[in-house]
Amino acid sequence: MRQPGDDRGSVAAELALALPAVVLTLLLGAGALGAASRQVSLQDAAADAARLLGRGEGEGAAAAAVARAVPGAGMASRAAGDVVCVTAHSEVAIATVRLPLRASSCALAGGL
Template sequence: MPRFRFVRLGGDRGSVAAELALALPTVVLVLALGAGALGAAARQVSLQDAAADAARLLGRGEDAGRAADAVGRAAPGATMSSSNSGDLVCVTAHAEVAVGNLLTVPLRASSCALAGGL
């Protein structure tokens, strides 16, 4: 009866370390982008709230400077533009958010309020 003998040429020794070394940068990058995306989503929510506040201020008859200050306080670095459409005053707020050091994402939020409301 013939006997077979298995010979290990290189073996698997160290393969886990090599796989970890290849996968770890990818895992770190995915986690960093995920955290940046969560930050961008939070910034979008505050930008939407700032646009709604500014639209209400303009709808009450406040001046555009006060509305722009409200947008700047609620979402630092954001700018706004406004327009009138019939009985509505609409505000659009713009901002940019950096996701990591690689990506800059433009954000935009709009809101309208009745003109002359209290």
């Protein structure tokens, strides 16, 4: 027979309520760290591709560098005067949400 103030079993009930929220928070945090890491890689890939195009390499070599650095990523380039710019794009999934990522970089054309 339970006495008033008897808390036996309440810890298990509180854990059962709190555990899904803790797991969801950890999963979202890990997904956000993965997205941030992919964004940094995408920025580096865009910079590398811009330098390749600035040196006179073909668009195929630049696109291959982006795809090698960030699997599944694509790129677009544009030239304006003495500058060539590359925009790399990719997507990342956090839980069931897909987020687009973009990174841009420019380099001087004709540079070494």
